[in-house]
Amino acid sequence: MPSLARRAVNPTYALVAALAAFGGSPLAAQSDPFELPAGVTAQSVRPDDGPRLSEIAVDGRTRGRMVTVAGSGRELTIDADEARAAGLPVPEGASGPIKLSALRLYEWNFDSLRQRLAVKLFREGEGANLKDFAATAQGASESRPLLALRVDYDLTATIAQRRSSAGGLVSATLVYGNFALNSSARATSDPQVGSPALLRLDTAARLAVPERGMAATLGDFVSAGSQGQRAVRMAGVQLASDFDLRPDLVTVPLPGFAGSVAVPTTIDVLTNDQRYQLGEIEPGEFTVRNVPSQPGRGEASVILLDALGREVVQTARFYVSSALLAPGTTGYAVNAGFVRRRYGFASTDYGQFAATAYLRRGLSPFLTVEASGEWTHGVSNGGVRGDYVLAKVALATIEARISRDSGAGTGTLVHAALESIGRKLGGSIRATLPSANYRDVATRLGDDPPPREYAAQFFYRFTPDTDVQLSYARQEYRSLRPERVQDRISEVLNANFRTRLSSRATFFAGGGIRRGNSGTALSAALGLSLSLGGRTNAGAYASYDDGRLAGGATYARDAQQDGEIGYRGAVNLTETSQRLSAGATWRNRRILLDGQIEEVDGVFAGRANARGTLLVAGGTVFARNQTGGSYALVRTGKVGGIPITRENVEVGVTSDNGLLLVQDIPAQATIKIDVKADKLPADALVRETTHFIRVPRRAVSLVEIETLRFRPVLRKLVNAAGVPLEAGLPVRALPSGETTIVGFDGMAEINAGADDARLTVGHPGRTCAVELTGVPLEDRSDAPLTCRAFVIAASDAESVEPASRTKSRQRRRGAAVALSSP
Template sequence: MRHALRIAAVGMALALGSGPMLAAESAPEAESELATLALRLNGALRPDVVYVARQGSRTYLDEASFATLDLVPRGTAPPRIDIGGRRYVELDGIAGLAHRVDGARQELVLEIEPTALGGTQASLAPGASLRPRRPDWGGFLNYSLFGYADRGTELAPSSQYASGAGEAVVFGPYGSGLVSAVANPSVFGYGQTQKLVRLDTNWRYDDVDTMRTVVAGDAISLPGSWGRAVRYAGLQYSSNFSLQPSFISYPLQSIGGLASLPSTVDIYANNVRLASQPVQSGPFAINNMPMITGAGEMSVVVRNAFGQEQVISQPFYVARDLLAPGLSQFAFDLGVPRYNYGIRSADYRGWLGSLVYREGISNELTLEGRAEGDNHVRGIGLSADALLGNAGVLTAGAVASIGERGTGTRLILGFSRQAQWFSFALRSTWASPDAQEVGEVGELGDLLAAPRLKRLAYATTSLSLGGGGSLALALAKREYWDFPGFDVGTLSYSRSAGPLGFFTLALSRSIGWPNQTQVYAGFSFLLGGSASGSAGYQNTRSGGSNNGYGIVSVQQAPPVGEGYGYRLLAQTDGRAEAGVEYASAIGRYGVEVARAYGSEAVRGSISGGVGFLGGSAFLARPITESFGLVRVGGVAGVDVLQDNVVVGRTDADGQLVISRIPAYNASKISIDPLSVPIDASVSKTREWVTSYQRTGVLIDFALRRERNALLRFVDGAGKPLPVGAMVEVEGRAERYPIGFDGEAFVSNLEGSHRLRVRSPGVVCEIEVKLGAADPAVSELGPYSCKGSNS
């Protein structure tokens, strides 16, 4: 034979000089020795075995095991051979790899330099959030009633009026629609009567998977970085990242290093531990790390199994204004502008359209383009947000417009930096005399009445003084070509007083119209629970007059569930207010009294909601976002919790409406099992839910009421059956033991059931009937077992 075949338990002991191996096979062109060995890589023993071959002085590892080494390809690929139907890779000559066979331990020992390994790639970006279920058809109506009356003064007569507001919402699998309105049916003293004004009417559809929103009807245009938000009726189609709260649209940070042994990596940002990640030997990269906004320092502590540590640090800057590379964002608006919103129901005139598109070009650059137009002007502009190293974000843009004034331009320049201790932002817009934009024309359509902006600039800065408090400064300047401008500046200082509260000092100054200086000093404090208060002094100087007064206020908001809240305010200039509000399961009710400048007034309000979902109609508090209808098997008095806070108890029908569930954010809804009747069993006590905007979600906690019985059994002589006898229920596999005094507790006996009692030498049968009106535990018997011997 050309090829020799040797099968021996000693394997390649002589060829490798390392001791006995497990098996040997034939190989082409030369004698080959085969063995199955354990693998030890960089000191760590792998759980599986590998195939090793020897030809002369060359050593080979089976190709499948070689692929798991995660070596970085360098130069030409190592030679490969086929032996016995299996492919092997030569280990000799691979840069950064040393090998030997430990015959005593039957191991192939590999030492690989960390730089020769592919290493670990890990991402810490959060996973997908809980997606909402498409809702069934339902709806709700919110209402609010308000009444006011005052006594009047010598200069003004008394007045009384009532008003109301409401909205109707219908929702289903294809989105949600709403109609809202305000009404002033009676106004005494002001000459207005019978006034009803429609506010908004639209239909909205959210596509959570693609993060897109469509609104048909009344909407507000999305302005981008330089336009105006304008009310209109028409069609809006836009990106909406808020549909997935866990989605991160801005560029995330990455950091890497080299681990000589399998290690654990701890990641810190500004000395705050963010995450921990195991890594293998070799280079590692931790990508997509959610960070705090702004500038800071990121550190990675690499700790191996021997307790050795290395620390890697690098500065970072996270800018939420930027988009991640390749990510785009857009908004399209087309419709008819609306004027006199809240005054007239349907004052629509002309047309408008706008398109905004943003795209992340790289981690450091995001570009935005916007085009707009209406009856008076057409405009187009381009802007860019650029991250300058770790210094901050530079914003620059240019806009050109052609309108009734002529051709105009605007330039935008800004820079912002946010950091742990010191942050600031600067932004300025310059406009030519003929510059114009959509939405600039006033309610009457008079272009000349609209002031022409020349320059708008603002600057803000904040400084953290550590234990010494924090300092903030804000400046704004507005100049017009044909109208007086004004400047405003505010300086504030705040400092914590520990558990007592915090101190605030604020100074503001406006120059132009009007010229005014205002100073406020105050202290805010907690009173226990949700109650809080404040005390301070405010002085205002304007137009040569000086007005100063002290202020004391105390307030407590109503609880999340049912309960009261209050508000008290007193000023040294004679003004005083007091109010109380009660929140019930079906509404909110408030009353306030006030006195100021020689006049007294009283105000009252009532608000609530009416809804329909899952075949049930209900009353509720005002539904401002989304809601949940909780059902607990028709059982009243069960405590319901939202995110571990009690929000109420089920009513007589076993239902409770949670009137505020934030849309697209997961909420944990649960019931307190201790409040469930003893004769009831539930399959679950909590459920994570999320909902679409302005919709409802049905949360059903299936509950089954049980009728149980404590039965007593005696023998023919009237003595209790002995302990250990068993009770069987026909049709069930369970058996129930008889305890002391011949008593046995048998569960779930509602209806008619036949029971058999087995005791040494005695067998008897009885029939038990329990109805829904029977108590949770019925005491039955004694039953005499006089049956025949079995």
């Protein structure tokens, strides 16, 4: 039973006692101070239920404005306009007091003592109830472009008994961030007839705009267009979408789910035999987007498990295809310029002006439409196309084009296709039917008109490691110059079988028949591929082709990492000849060298190849064994030997001059560059270790990691009279900006590894300086350092310190310090 003391501190009992004291007789008050007076009930002392102001918190967030409430319990009301302003789901047109119990709220609670109303809403597919597989935690990242010259090369020399030659391809690019100026050329000592020994290939300037997913090119380019347009080499201007600039953008429609739950629930997604745990969702509506899926037909299931253990499974079918665009996504290209002729034979052979364009947009997850057109003198061509998902099991494509040629007149082209790809069974059929008078820009410039085509392909997977494929294709050529085409009609029927015999062996077999104007031919082949572990593999095959038998075997050990040596050998035999070959590859960090020797029917030949990249950036020349990719130049001041990691994988240490070129940086992706703190040199101090960077495609970005040598020494500081400086005076080292204070007896700690030239001691208006140039700080000498007076104004005090050091000190307040112990 509660004690009297506890009853006394209870507000209700205290109120009753007060009423008893005023309303009862003195004798009664003295005999029993807690006796209720006559007529006092719980209702008579209940708080006022009239309108009053209350604080409101919605989903844990307190609103800035109070609301008017009235009543109590289930009868509690709130002003409709104020509730609407606070974010509550008030019916349209409602005004005045409205019961909270009449609103669609997950839960609410009113604290009359604190005058606080706490409301929790049902979710509407946002916040914790939005699960997007494509969403990435893109934190702050830096992109510091660096002007660089990149030279990619691929050089080859061949020696044979009858002929020797040397040549190569060279591509030079001046790059700064998203801008690149490129020119490529080919050189050979044995050019083809009509082609020079030194041949220019392409020259172009390209500017990428990642925020808009587009790029502009001025110079030589290959026209970008729809699937129904044939590409043409031009010199002019190109403006085109480039989805590779937006790795965060999902351009293909992927499956998703939407639903609602009444209580807190955990949600999982099952697709492609993988189960993804997405965590807990709150009561209300939920949305799951961009579920990872393989192309073709598929199913995905969402599994809901509530707090009572009840499980609900929802399954949805879908069809995924790269031919579709996500709703609202637009692909486009505009190409205009002079047509490049005799590419690979002449450096500057340009013809007539031409222009092409296309626009492609996803209207829904099931429909993508497209319009395109092209023009040059004497011909114009335009068309429309649509890709549509049928019943979530197949993709249908239909395209219609019309052309008008000054010589051939009006022509048409119709293209239709149907595909359905599944995990076990799939296939596709397509037909392209141009009329006799159909022309496009490529035809006008000298190419043959598009052929009439029929094609079909089917496959069946018995198991994930065993499948069979059937394919058929028929092409009917309509060359404007009959001497170009030997077979005006070509038909090919092929069948292929593949199965994995073990974890190391794969068997394949195939056969086919081809028919043309020149006759009919049969072919067959079978082979065995062996994986011998690691980077070693071998294989053997035998074939039959129109009466000719052949066979061969290979053995290879690849050079996959820097410093490795690879080698290979092969033998090929036919009924009338033989060929033996052997080669070796050496992969160095700076260059890749490859050589091969072969013998064909007693005739020997040799080939040597060197390829890689030379990169001039940050005042240094770097060499790498591969072309392409993006780079990050890490600079650790003048301190070498600092271990650097990319995405927590160590990629090397900085050189003696504090530089390291990190390659294989994915373009436009956020990548973490860090310092491996447990391998730091004993005297190295790194103020900021982690950097998140984004590097444009094939560009170079600078990563500054502020690092210095830390070798502290104690030296006595004295004035011109030889008297030790007083304790507590501030000391600043220049140009590093390091600060300390003078200790007792004039002793001060100096970092001998910073290579500072001067110390400034004191406050503005009363300052002295110690010259450190030429002073051997680490010779363990007890000789004091003399501080000679000079005057520095207060307004100039901060200018003594470089701006970079001021910024670094500001960053240092929230940065981790990585310091290894000797």
